[in-house]
Amino acid sequence: MALILDGKAVAAAYKAKIKAKVDALAAQNITCGLAILLVGNDAASRIYADRLVKLATGLGVQAVVRHLPADATEEEVLALVCELNEDDHIHGILPMMPLPPHLATDRVAAALAPDKDVDALHPLNAGLVATGKSRWAPCTPRAVMAILDYYQIDVSGKHAVVIGRSNVVGKPLAHLLLGQNATVTVCHSKTRDLAALTRQADVIVAAVGRPALIGPDMVRPGAVVIDVGINEVNGAVVGDVDYDAVFPIAGAITPVPGGVGAVTTVMVVEAALRSFGDL
Numbered sequence: 001m002a003l004i005l006d007g008k009a010v011a012a013a014y015k016a017k018i019k020a021k022v023d024a025l026a027a028q029n030i031t032c033g034l035a036i037l038l039v040g041n042d043a044a045s046r047i048y049a050d051r052l053v054k055l056a057t058g059l060g061v062q063a064v065v066r067h068l069p070a071d072a073t074e075e076e077v078l079a080l081v082c083e084l085n086e087d088d089h090i091h092g093i094l095p096m097m098p099l100p101p102h103l104a105t106d107r108v109a110a111a112l113a114p115d116k117d118v119d120a121l122h123p124l125n126a127g128l129v130a131t132g133k134s135r136w137a138p139c140t141p142r143a144v145m146a147i148l149d150y151y152q153i154d155v156s157g158k159h160a161v162v163i164g165r166s167n168v169v170g171k172p173l174a175h176l177l178l179g180q181n182a183t184v185t186v187c188h189s190k191t192r193d194l195a196a197l198t199r200q201a202d203v204i205v206a207a208v209g210r211p212a213l214i215g216p217d218m219v220r221p222g223a224v225v226i227d228v229g230i231n232e233v234n235g236a237v238v239g240d241v242d243y244d245a246v247f248p249i250a251g252a253i254t255p256v257p258g259g260v261g262a263v264t265t266v267m268v269v270e271a272a273l274r275s276f277g278d279l
């Protein structure tokens with residue numbers, strides 16, 4: 001029987017701090033603005049954008065979704081990024097990943113104003129995260145670390161196995177875990193015998209986007225299982241972990257929904273507010 005790591009409880013602690021900050025800004029007639037740049041129709045990105053707009057609005061932060069069609073040209077995307085960079089009412093910009101394959105993610109990332117770059121996509125910010133010099137890692141890895149911190153799960157000296165090597169989740173999360181003195185293994189689609197590695201893990205983080213990727217045979221009894229996946233299956237949102245099967249074996253586990261995702265959205269609003277100083 002696993003301890004359920006409740007993302008909503010973690011989120012609540014941050015929401016209170018965000019609300020205080022937003023109220024202080026409102027007293028000065030300042031409204032924080034977040035722009036979500038969505039190109040195409042990725043399911044996880046749509047779910048995320050909807051959640052973000054609801055959360056931000058509820059907290060008094062103005063969130064706008066700028067939606068471009070899946071066949072938008074790179075020039076159109078870059079022009080929109082430039083417009084948002086120059087818009088004084090916009091304090092944070094979040095381009096949803098993945099971008100459609102015909103777009104060069106690197107060039108879009110490099111076009112972001114580094115100060116408005118909510119998910120540390122700009123190479124300057126990514127480099128600072130990799131060298132352990134930035135408080136503003138991408139929002140999903142920060143959400144994972146916030147959950148571990150809230151439940152006082154110390155990763156120092158532990159073996160963390162991260163599955164997924166994206167620039168928004170796997171890679172930066174590996175850096176954050178290293179910063180907390182974990183021994184980190186990063187796995188991906190070319191990894192041989194994934195189960196042999198996950199069975200050695202004290203902490204498993206699944207960030208792939210494949211339902212039921214992690215089954216009970218892959219988890220050492222007592223391991224901490226963090227599910228970053230957001231998949232739509234028959235209209236329901238599920239993660240990358242076969243939750244019901246893994247729950248009896250794990251020591252602690254994040255549900256989906258109500259786990260990492262519930263904290264990630266709060267991290268975005270926090271990051272949008274960062275130009276106004278620390279919370």
Ligand SMILES: Nc1nc(=O)c2c([nH]1)NC[C@@H]1CN(c3ccc(C(=O)N[C@@H](CCC(=O)O)C(=O)O)cc3)C=[N+]21
Binds near residue numbers: 094095140262
């Ligand atoms: N640059 C970038 N950064 C991302 O972090 C990123 C991205 N692009 N593209 C899309 C994926 C997906 N993603 C989600 C995060 C939270 C929820 C979320 O709030 N989930 C809630 C509710 C789900 C529901 O509606 O049931 C929950 O898990 O409790 C969903 C999806 C972030 N991603």
